[in-house]
Amino acid sequence: MNLIEFYRSFTLPLTMPCEVCGRWEERCLCPKCAICGERGRQTCYDVEDGHGLMRSTEQVESMRVELDKWEAITQAEAEYWMARDREEIEEVLL
Ligand SMILES: [Zn+2]
Ligand SMILES: [Zn+2]
Numbered sequence: 773m774n775l776i777e778f779y780r781s782f783t784l785p786l787t788m789p790c791e792v793c794g795r796w797e798e799r800c801l802c803p804k805c806a807i808c809g810e811r812g813r814q815t816c817y818d819v820e821d822g823h824g825l826m827r828s829t830e831q832v833e834s835m836r837v838e839l840d841k842w843e844a845i846t847q848a849e850a851e852y853w854m855a856r857d858r859e860e861i862e863e864v865l866l
Pocket of ligand 1: 790791792793794795800801802811812
């Protein structure tokens with residue numbers, strides 16, 4: 773699953789975090805691409821048909837940290853809704 777699918781799987785934010793480092797725009801670590809002038813574009817980093825950009829250790833590490841954060845949030849959310857569902861089911865049964 774890529775990052776975009778990951779975010780879409782639980783919410784639809786109006787702005788998306790950076791596809792490469794996972795941070796919001798103002799905190800994005802990515803350098804500007806010399807070819808298209810964009811920063812944080814996944815396609816600039818493609819091995820084939822890319823723009824020759826390489827992910828730095830900071831970018832990779834940042835993405836990992838940001839994904840962990842989101843996972844913790846979605847996990848907590850899922851548990852909350854599951855607990856609520858269970859309560860409702862118990863209410864019906866009792
Ligand atoms: Zn970035
Ligand atoms: Zn580019």
